[in-house]
Amino acid sequence: MSDLETFRVETRAWLEENCPPAMRQPVRSEDDACWGGRNAKFSSPDQKLWLDRMAARGWTVPDWPKEYGGGGLSPAEAKILRGEMARLGCRSPLQSFGIWMLGPALLKYGNEAQKQEHLPKIARGEIRWCQGYSEPNAGSDLASLATSAEDMGDHFLVNGQKIWTSYADKADWIFCLVRTDRSSKHNGISFVLFDMASPGVSTKPILLISGYSPFCETFFDNVKVLKENLVGELNKGWDVAKYLLGHEREMISGMGLGDTAKFLPETALKTVGRDEQGRLDEPVLRGRIALFEVRAAAFKAMAERFMDELKAGKAHPAQPSMMKYYGTELNKARHELIMAAGGSDALEWESEASKGGAAPRAWLRTKANSIEGGTSEVQLNIVAKRILDLPSA
Amino acid sequence: MPLFLDDEQTMLRDSARAFVGETAPVSHMRSLRDAKDPNGYAPALWKQFAEMGFTGILIDEAHGGSGLGAVEAGVVLEEIGRNLTPSPFLATAVGAVEALNAGSAAQRERWFPAILAGDAVAALAIDERAKHRPASTALRAERSGNGFKLSGTKRFVTHGHVADLLVVAARTAGAAGEMDGITLFAVEKGAAGLQAKPERLADASLAAAIDFDGVRVEADAVIGEIDAGWAPLTRVLNGVRVGASAELLGVGAGAMDMTVGYLKERKQFGQTIGAFQALQHRAAHLYSEMEVARAAVLKAQQLLDAGDARAEEAVMVAKAMAGLATTLAVQEGVQMHGGIGMTDEYSIGFYMKRGRVLAEMFGDADYHADQLARRAGY
Numbered sequence: 001m002s003d004l005e006t007f008r009v010e011t012r013a014w015l016e017e018n019c020p021p022a023m024r025q026p027v028r029s030e031d032d033a034c035w036g037g038r039n040a041k042f043s044s045p046d047q048k049l050w051l052d053r054m055a056a057r058g059w060t061v062p063d064w065p066k067e068y069g070g071g072g073l074s075p076a077e078a079k080i081l082r083g084e085m086a087r088l089g090c091r092s093p094l095q096s097f098g099i100w101m102l103g104p105a106l107l108k109y110g111n112e113a114q115k116q117e118h119l120p121k122i123a124r125g126e127i128r129w130c131q132g133y134s135e136p137n138a139g140s141d142l143a144s145l146a147t148s149a150e151d152m153g154d155h156f157l158v159n160g161q162k163i164w165t166s167y168a169d170k171a172d173w174i175f176c177l178v179r180t181d182r183s184s185k186h187n188g189i190s191f192v193l194f195d196m197a198s199p200g201v202s203t204k205p206i207l208l209i210s211g212y213s214p215f216c217e218t219f220f221d222n223v224k225v226l227k228e229n230l231v232g233e234l235n236k237g238w239d240v241a242k243y244l245l246g247h248e249r250e251m252i253s254g255m256g257l258g259d260t261a262k263f264l265p266e267t268a269l270k271t272v273g274r275d276e277q278g279r280l281d282e283p284v285l286r287g288r289i290a291l292f293e294v295r296a297a298a299f300k301a302m303a304e305r306f307m308d309e310l311k312a313g314k315a316h317p318a319q320p321s322m323m324k325y326y327g328t329e330l331n332k333a334r335h336e337l338i339m340a341a342g343g344s345d346a347l348e349w350e351s352e353a354s355k356g357g358a359a360p361r362a363w364l365r366t367k368a369n370s371i372e373g374g375t376s377e378v379q380l381n382i383v384a385k386r387i388l389d390l391p392s393a
Numbered sequence: 394m395p396l397f398l399d400d401e402q403t404m405l406r407d408s409a410r411a412f413v414g415e416t417a418p419v420s421h422m423r424s425l426r427d428a429k430d431p432n433g434y435a436p437a438l439w440k441q442f443a444e445m446g447f448t449g450i451l452i453d454e455a456h457g458g459s460g461l462g463a464v465e466a467g468v469v470l471e472e473i474g475r476n477l478t479p480s481p482f483l484a485t486a487v488g489a490v491e492a493l494n495a496g497s498a499a500q501r502e503r504w505f506p507a508i509l510a511g512d513a514v515a516a517l518a519i520d521e522r523a524k525h526r527p528a529s530t531a532l533r534a535e536r537s538g539n540g541f542k543l544s545g546t547k548r549f550v551t552h553g554h555v556a557d558l559l560v561v562a563a564r565t566a567g568a569a570g571e572m573d574g575i576t577l578f579a580v581e582k583g584a585a586g587l588q589a590k591p592e593r594l595a596d597a598s599l600a601a602a603i604d605f606d607g608v609r610v611e612a613d614a615v616i617g618e619i620d621a622g623w624a625p626l627t628r629v630l631n632g633v634r635v636g637a638s639a640e641l642l643g644v645g646a647g648a649m650d651m652t653v654g655y656l657k658e659r660k661q662f663g664q665t666i667g668a669f670q671a672l673q674h675r676a677a678h679l680y681s682e683m684e685v686a687r688a689a690v691l692k693a694q695q696l697l698d699a700g701d702a703r704a705e706e707a708v709m710v711a712k713a714m715a716g717l718a719t720t721l722a723v724q725e726g727v728q729m730h731g732g733i734g735m736t737d738e739y740s741i742g743f744y745m746k747r748g749r750v751l752a753e754m755f756g757d758a759d760y761h762a763d764q765l766a767r768r769a770g771y
Contacts, residue, residue: 075395076395261769268771269771279766279771280771289766289771290765291713291759293765293769294710294714294758294762295685295714295717297689297706298685298686298689298710299685301688301689301691301707302688302689304692305688305692306688308396308397312397314397322681322684325677377674380673380674380678381670381674384677385673387680388653388676388680389653389657390653390656390668390672391657392668393669393670
């Protein structure tokens with residue numbers, strides 16, 4: 001047996017023994033996911049057990065180096081682990097902006113002390129991070145941001161406002177873009193880290209159309225940030241930001257992968273029923289679901305290819321934009337269909353049967369997918385210019 | 394196995410791209426069409442395909458082939474698609490070879506040398522109606538002496554009028570609509586009672602309607618087991634469906650390349666039209682659809698080559714997705730070319746016509762989506 005086959009067999013056995021059955025169900029609501037942090041809330045003892053077991057093996061971040069809390073797996077081994085987790089339906093043990101976004105940026109741009117300090121805590125889910133990028137007047141035009149960091153010798157003094165800061169009210173630390181030079185748009189931005197418990201930081205949740213408040217307005221009033229928390233070079237934060245955005249897009253594109261192959265038809269069968277031949281008794285809806293599932297299955301292959309190319313260094317650097325665009329548009333289409341399949345059941349907003357309106361709230365939430373992390377239009381601009389090499393106006 | 398071409402497959406792709414692009418570019422197809430060529434392909438070119446080793450890609454090494462798989466066959470088919478090359482490759486080197494691989498040693502010895510040499514062309518006589526539905530096979534094969542007598546009509550048989558070998562799906566038991574009771578036959582050219590009537594299609598290719606008027610075949614013409622032809626037929630269909638998907642990718646990619654090239658060169662309103670955001674967004678969307686289709690096709694090819702149980706569904710996804718993406722590619726191609734795209738002189742319209750034929754062949758996106766839904770139980 002090859003080394004990889006041995007690894008597969010052992011991994012399968014370990015997962016079967018260690019992944020609690022409750023952690024083999026899809027996450028069905030925001031409260032049901034594990035985000036870790038200083039004030040971590042676990043929805044069940046199994047959720048904590050699963051996180052602890054995976055973190056102990058470094059498998060919350062399987063391809064990070066072992067010295068930073070990772071699993072030290074090769075790309076081929078990491079792919080096998082993903083495949084085996086998917087086969088068993090294992091949940092991801094930890095949702096984390098630290099894993100998806102900050103970690104890769106620190107691995108590339110952080111100094112040794114920053115890696116030692118932050119990466120293991122991310123891997124174990126001890127610190128929950130949020131991202132301070134968008135500002136009220138700098139959305140898609142991110143580089144026009146104005147939040148300032150004034151050089152005070154041994155520290156910066158940060159003043160300004162961020163918006164759309166996901167879970168800022170629940171986060172322990174923030175990775176944040178600040179302006180350190182007003183004379184240059186892109187070359188006057190720096191990338192800093194600081195504790196959300198620092199004096200001068202305040203947050204205010206923004207109520208969304210889904211009735212939830214995952215996003216916040218975040219205010220900085222003379223926040224003191226030690227210089228050791230500058231990542232990369234002063235005024236060169238845009239490079240870190242772009243690198244991190246690639247990972248953010250990769251993460252958001254994963255939304256296109258939601259597993260509806262059973263859920264969507266079952267929902268429709270429950271509300272519509274079957275015809276005499278046993279088929280969904282609404283042929284147009286059935287056809288729409290079937291054609292959607294074709295696209296979803298094809299996108300799943302695309303995601304696999306993208307990961308393989310990324311790990312092998314073969315992916316076009318702008319490909320995350322394509323993935324983000326396609327994945328989010330697909331996810332919106334999926335939730336439109338879930339609403340259609342659910343009929344009036346899917347309209348209930350508060351009832352117990354509807355799990356507190358899970359379907360319509362999730363449907364509304366997906367509408368942000370093609371806005372956050374760079375709008376669909378921004379992604380298409382990037383693909384047109386950087387992949388298809390079309391001219392600028 | 395990572396989901397991209399390995400080094401050897403990339404080398405094969407490069408040599409196929411150079412070879413097909415040089416020997417059979419779109420002008421080759423145009424000249425055959427203009428000459429109203431009665432064969433529907435160029436025999437001399439088919440011999441060159443054989444010399445390149447392409448006809449033996451799916452034939453094992455013991456028989457003189459290269460023993461490769463669906464990925465490699467797809468690499469060649471993509472270049473055929475990109476150049477709109479009329480070729481018996483899909484039906485012969487993929488469809489018939491897969492049938493014979495499921496057949497007897499005698500059948501392989503009878504046909505493999507001729508296919509390897511580029512001397513034989515095969516055709517697949519499967520469809521009987523305007524929409525692909527192989528389980529509805531009604532053409533009868535009745536026992537007669539120590540063989541069978543075939544009666545009925547097949548349609549949409551590419552190269553059917555010139556084929557040396559016809560792979561025929563016939564009903565030996567059961568009723569139309571059932572998978573059981575179908576038997577696969579290898580029928581040779583010139584059999585008494587066989588009449589092929591070629592019709593030219595929109596893309597200038599020729600497809601025959603073939604009448605079987607009590608065509609006699611011996612028992613050794615049966616491919617696989619009597620009444621259990623669904624298994625070898627499935628093998629053939631998996632091969633040609635994923636092959637047609639690869640050819641579709643080539644058609645779509647060829648159309649997209651032409652279109653993006655045109656966007657960079659055509660000027661209107663005082664600037665290159667590719668600078669207009671409205672067109673950039675359409676082009677970028679098209680690129681995304683084509684990339685997703687490409688991933689689905691490679692996934693299906695790899696699963697087929699690995700003998701994975703999930704391969705058949707992956708092939709259906711691939712054929713449906715390639716059909717959707719390439720249909721978009723040719724539509725956007727004609728639209729973005731503007732008026733010139735509607736002219737016969739310009740080639741983009743040829744891509745539209747070829748894309749339509751391939752999208753229909755061996756089941757369109759709707760057919761495959763429906764099949765996937767049935768399998769999923771809804």
